[in-house]
Amino acid sequence: MAPYACDPALSRGRRYPQAPAPTRTEYQRDRDRIVHSSAFRRLVYKTQVFLNHEGDLFRTRLTHSLEVAQLGRSIARSLQLNEDLVEAIALAHDVGHTPFGHAGQDALNDCMADFGGFEHNLQSLRIVDHLEERYPEFDGLNLSFETREGILKHCARRHAEQLELQEPGGVGQRFLQHQQPSLEAQLCNLADEIAYNAHDIDDGVRSGLLTLDQLQAVPLFDQFRVQTLADHPQLAESHQGRRLLYEAIRRMLSSQVYDVIAATQSALNAAQPQDVQAVRNLAPLVQFGAEMRDESKALKAFLLQHLYRHPQVADTMGQAQVVVRELFSAYMNVPGEMAERYQHRISHTGVEDAALPADPQARTARVVADYIAGMTDRFALHEHERITGQRLLT
Incomplete structure (x- = not known):
């Protein structure tokens, strides 16, 4: 190392x-x-x-x-x-x-505003x-x-x-x-962005909410679509769309990885950090090159407009937020509706005190947030139906 x-x-x-x-x-x-x-x-x-x-x-x-x-x-x-x-x-x-992803997070943050x-x-x-x-x-x-x-x-x-x-x-x-975290932490931040941009393209097309024609407006993706077709003309046939998508995404991912390696190595060579502490005192070093950074921003803007804010996604996430808000309200009113160990944490005065507020209402709210945040999508839906009698997002 x-x-x-x-x-x-x-x-x-x-x-x-x-x-x-x-x-x-x-x-x-x-x-x-x-x-x-x-x-x-x-x-x-x-x-x-x-x-x-x-x-x-x-x-x-x-x-x-x-x-x-x-x-x-x-x-x-x-x-x-x-x-x-x-x-x-x-x-x-x-x-x-x-x-329920970022929609669930936003709803829970609203519930926890006080x-x-x-x-x-x-x-x-x-x-x-x-x-x-x-x-x-x-x-x-x-x-x-x-x-x-x-x-x-x-x-x-x-x-x-x-x-x-x-x-x-x-x-x-x-x-x-x-200060900055370690280079390993900085790298995970950027790998997170690379991964979700690529797989959201894939899932967006699979869902039918995005099309390959729409993606021609995204330079970072389209250059690899064009390159793939030049190397494999047979993929222009309509039934080969899945192979074309996968190969373009694969090439896009590889290009981003090589760009991060080159740009980061250049930044390291210039900064010459001698140890982890030196890294913490510098500006972020794990990075895209300038051109790739701009292209990645353009891709994120495209996904925000055409996928994350798509009416179908927005409708689904709106219902998901109702589930989170109503669960929060129900548990705050009747904490006994939660699993027993979460009920116990509200009144417990042992080693968990440092992790919870002293104020009783704030303590209850934090435990409720812990409970909801730990739920899977389907468990949250089952709990909501059990408590309210409503069946959402079936």
Whole structure:
């Protein structure tokens, strides 16, 4: 590994000290804990763009996380970064996402407006720090500092200040000091963007909401469609549309990966960081080249207008937000409707106190948010139907 890569032997450690594993590095151990967690398994039934029941082949939060991990490891290998840390961060980066994708997150954030709001990155950290219940000695997964830092991609200042009070010098500090995370964390951020742009094109076309003709307006994609047809003219036939789409996406992904490697290596050569701490004190180093950055922004703008804001998607997500809001209201009014262990957390006065507000109403709201955020799409729908008698999004 390069000197600016995270070395597991030099990890800043875990919140609860543990003896090293005999056959695994600290980051390999983190990855394994994440894979075996309940929150990770639930990602298979959480929406990316299309609800789980809308089709068997659409991406879910789980398959998205696997794709991010694959892209991240490929780039990390070329840049001599720590692949295991990249994989651990990638697999855990979305475990705090609500059911129903960003629509569910927005609805839950609105519900929590008077109680500190809701951020899915912060929720991911809450899960690995507090909410997983797998070990007798501590709450959470007790991951290494470097993995936790990478999971917390964004954080509002008020939340960073709260984290700093609970853990001085911990994962909230960099947001207060305007520092960068490790290169491995920076890489996961960009691999996330590369992955969802590519697979949202695929899912958009599969759903019928996007067409290959529409995508000709996107330079980043269309150059590879044209290139593919030049190399394989037979794919111009109508029944070959799927092969044409896959090959164009594959080439687009490869081009983005090579661009990130080249642009990042150039930035590293110019900055010459000697260690991880030097990386933290510099501007972000993992990056696209200028042309690729502009083309990627244009692709995101296209997907926002033509896919994420498509009337069919908007209608579905509007109903999903009703589910989240009505569940929140129901549980706030009658906490006994929640699973027993969540009811217990509202009145519990033990080790979880640092993770929950002291004010009773705020405490109840945070526990309700934890419960809803942990739901899969289908469990949320079943709960909503059980409580309200309404069947939505069938």
